[in-house]
Amino acid sequence: PPLFRRYQVNVLVDHSESKGAPVVYEDHPTYNNLIGRIEHIAQMGALVTDFNLIKPGALHRANGGYLILDARQLLLQPYAWDGLKRALRSREVRIESLSQVLSLVSTVSLEPEPIPLDVKVVLIGERLLYYLLYQLDPDFGELFKVEADFNEEIPRTPENNLLYARLIGTIARKEGLRPFDRGAVARVIEHSARMADDAEKLSIHLLSTADLLREADYWAGVAGNGVVTADDVQRAIDAQIHRADRLRELVQEEIKRGTILIDTTGERVGQVNGLSVIQLGNFAFGRPNRITARVRLGKGEVVDIEREVELGGPIHSKGVLILSGFLGARYAAERPLSLSASLVFEQSYSGVEGDSASLAELCALLSSLAEVPIRQSLAVTGSVNQHGEVQAIGGVNEKIEGFFDVCKTRGLTGEQGVIIPATNVQHLMLRQDVIEAVKAGQFHIYPVQTVDQGIELLTGIPAGERDEEGNFPEGSINQLVEARLIELAEKQRAFAAPRKEAGGEEEEIKEEEGGDERTE
Template identity: 60%
Template sequence: MTVKPLALDRLYRPADLSRLAFATTADLEPIDGLVGQARAAEAIDFGTRVEHPGFNLFVIGPQGARMQDAVKALLVAQAATKPRPNDWVYVNNFTDPERPIAIELPPGRARAFQQAMHELIDDLQSALPAVFQSEDYQTRRGAIDEAFQRKQAEAFAALREKAGTQDIGILRTPLGFALAPVKEGQVVPPDEFATWPEARRQAVQAAIATLEKDLEHIVHQIPKWEKQRRDEVRELNRETAKFAVDQQIDEAKADFTDIARVTRHIETVRADLVENVAMFVAKGEEGEEGVDELRPGTPFDRYEVNILVTQDGREPGVPIIEELHPTLGNLIGRIEYLSRRGVLTTNFRLVKAGALHRANGGYLLLDARAVLMEPFSWTALKRTLRRGEIAIEDISRFIGLTSTASLEPDPIPLKVKVVLFGDRLLYFLLAAYDPELGEHFKVLADFENDLARTPETEAILARLVAGIAGRNGLRPFDRDAVALVLEHAARLADHAGKLSLVVEQLREVLIEADFCARDAAREVVARSDVESALAARIRRAARIRDRAQEVILEKVALIDTAGTHVGQVNGLSVTELGGFAFGRPTRITCRVRPGSGKVVDIEREVELGGPVHSKGVLILSGFLAGHYALDTPMSLFASLVFEQSYAGVEGDSASSAELYALLSALAEAPLRQDLAVTGSVNQHGAIQAIGGVNEKIEGFFDICRARGLTGTQGVLIPEANVQHLMLRADVIAACEAGSFAIYPVATIDDGIALLSGRAAGRRATDGRYPPDSLNGQVEARLRAFASIRRDFARQGGKDTGP
């Protein structure tokens, strides 16, 4: 069958905007959200509404699909219909300060609780010193001190009187009290005392010994009296403090009688205030001003309230939190420290909320790759979801760097819907290697890369373009500009019958087209602006492509675009670097000789060929064995190589080109060098579809155009790839002028006939190919190889060949 070049309408499918009547996108109703994502939308709706544990979402799709924005827009509507979650605060644990207490409050009440406690302590810092400086307190305190002094004075007076009757005096020395004989009110010197009669001295010494026991008893009583005084002062302080505190505490409690945990905490504060009133009085006596005594780390912050999460001032509904930097601390919360006199200290006021706290009751959006890249975050997230509560963990303990006391705050019950975003490969790898993934993320939402191209879907995408332009503050796009954007979306989808849903790529084109229109001082973006933007994008990224074409045009890399050659064909490959893909021709050659039936892939032999490429070459042996000389052992040695290829080769898209080169070498039939070939082949000789067909055609076209189009040049592509064609305008123009052609090929026979200019030939009723057909010559050559091998064996030669 003679292969005809494709008609022009098969090379490019223009947009059909007949379903929309508009001049510019300003006339269109914008559309946002999940366009063409019915499957994903259904999964997201299910995952966000099911309440059971483990039914969190894992959203996957292509990069640039802006999945986060689309899902967030869908969640906003659902979040607004749900009641706001409760507030959470941490307060001091007066029994065990290292274990702060978590208290749950109704939405928006945390701020009022914090303010009430702040005002309570602020008021008491003024009220308590005033009460303790009052006349009543000072009088009662003075009475206690006076009673102590009087009791002490009376005891010493009685002892002094008793000693005086015996001519003995009580002396106060630096070392304490001492007893000594006196005469006429003066202490008797030791020398004089020594002259006294022995009997008198002994009597004085006996009296002094008795009085010393009395003095010792009094001295021992003084600490007891002092303790009694302190107890009485302490009780007076309690009574006075309770009198001052009770009214303030009752006022603070009045607004929270409906919250039992809060009232219990305030009662605990009451008891602690009474016991620790001294620090308020001491502060009042110091009279310092300008010092914030309620900052973290000061004695008074024990009575403060640390708001962890509050709904005060937020929109109705549950929160939607997106954490872009999910470190362990940012995810589950952290404990901060203050340096005081060279020592790190902390308390409950330095407990900080994480994303899970802020999203509690609502939705938490995380990038899966970012979570996995942060140490401990992935395991902490799974552990938190399994426990159903948020426990703040200090990362320094995990890595053995704890050098100071830390806290163990009360865990907070967790009720959150986690939405992870990632690419498909990452999800499938996690599913394969982390068995816990299915336990915590049971709902998969898979975003489509594209949608079927119909007039209806083109109208939807046109409205999406209007929405992107509006959201980004771009100029309106006219009808022809929108049409080109839709056609570019089909090119991005690598399919004339589909439209890409990778929104970010379209957005970039729209922004750049708007820039071109601004430079041209146009208020409306025209088709020419979109063309300029697309051309500029290619030009910025095409340096490597241009260098690759340059080495071909300078004949450093050998590629023929005219003439014929035996065992040589132009294959086509695609290179993608940094998101830019381009095609380039590669010379494929083949040499044959008699052998043991082995087709050698030189790329594989030197480990430059990947497994898929090697599979494609091995298929060639199956094709030969099943099509030629069926009654004769395969006695062929063939070597195939990508000439001047110095990097790895992967994929089977060149397998048909390799087979053409092999058949040409066997039949000694020259192949046209003005044609290039792409397409894989199976063992039955059917040409199969490949990727990057547009880039491959354009890559060969660029070389031909640079050397001069002859009118005979073209590209053979698989027939199945015709539906993917969305070629550049210059390629279409060349095809229209008859200077270039695209040939759809269904079988190897069709392709070899076009390349060689000779009929491939079919087996006749006698089972043989026509002798003058190319297949007939291939079969004859293989039989000749077999005969040579048999003759060699009969002559006693040892077959050690390839």
């Protein structure tokens, strides 16, 4: 009865049946859900309250134990972050309404005594939030002193393979799925390595793994299998890709119809097939790009057309500038670099970022300088440094498969393939149809360590190395490039000399005319 409300006891938190320290996870960390609140009831058109309407928050329930919060959800709630920091700093929980904290109302209400707080708060979230909070909030490093950075990948060792198989069995039992046979487990482990983009690593992103297991179980049910097989897992993987690859299919269709120009046969000077990756959510696919280079007499400039029109990112521009350093150091260390070259991604109407095309751009540039054609049956990916060494890139599997799909549509000839950095071999986790084509000799993957190895594969002509006298072998790629640069330097000097002589003659004529006038 209302008359006896004042004699009731309002128990905020009861841990009488708990064992050990409380562990509380708050999935909706609003200010009131963390700090607590004072509720009101309506009586005679007015809002009234008493101590029975004081409600606890997550900090009360976790007092003496642990409170787990999602950092992103916490930061999205107004004043929740400030309220949490205030409670942790003062080591007490003071139940106040937001209107009272912000001085929006001056109504007299209850003011419960603050409760001493002894709690460990665990924030979980992505790395970027941690870095931003540590950099921008001076209180963060003081209040949250222990960080734990969990890796999403583990080494692919025999021991970890067995542990991963046990994980698959645990998820299957927990979710009530059909048993997975050995082939299905092996296929899931292979797909996990593909998600990690590394043949020697396994992804431990459990959400993606659990989704794959559920879908494989569904397809096993459709097929009427009592256990999940490797074919069911593969069907689930194919279905996931099919639901997300609409844009990839459009790109492949436009290449097949000839709208996007990509050659897979023949030879062309100053033209090479580069490879890029398009990321759409959690799905990525490779797309071939035609890269062309043109060379003329100039002042040693390599013009990146993508950068000039502000379509190239800073990393891509850096890669093009490295090409200039490589050319100058190898071919024009003791003479002026008298060329003007232009590089461009043909039919590119959006931003280009990354340096993974710098090897292809350099090969196109060397082809244009040496006037030697490049095999269009090959595609190239990889970055280079100023010493001509080929460096690893990302998305190597998607890039290989993107060019393979184009070649497969037009018919595999046994001459097509992709040139990749040798350091990316450890990252190869290709589709089964690509692996079978490579085994049959219908498609090739060439790992290279230097630019010279790449240009030899593309042109079929030795790159050549300097002898004891500092000369490249006659007819080699490097000799042809050096000879062309020497020719351009001589032409530039020849163009400059007549202008100087003509200028001297004009000065003599003017002096003679001036002398005649003075004589008169």
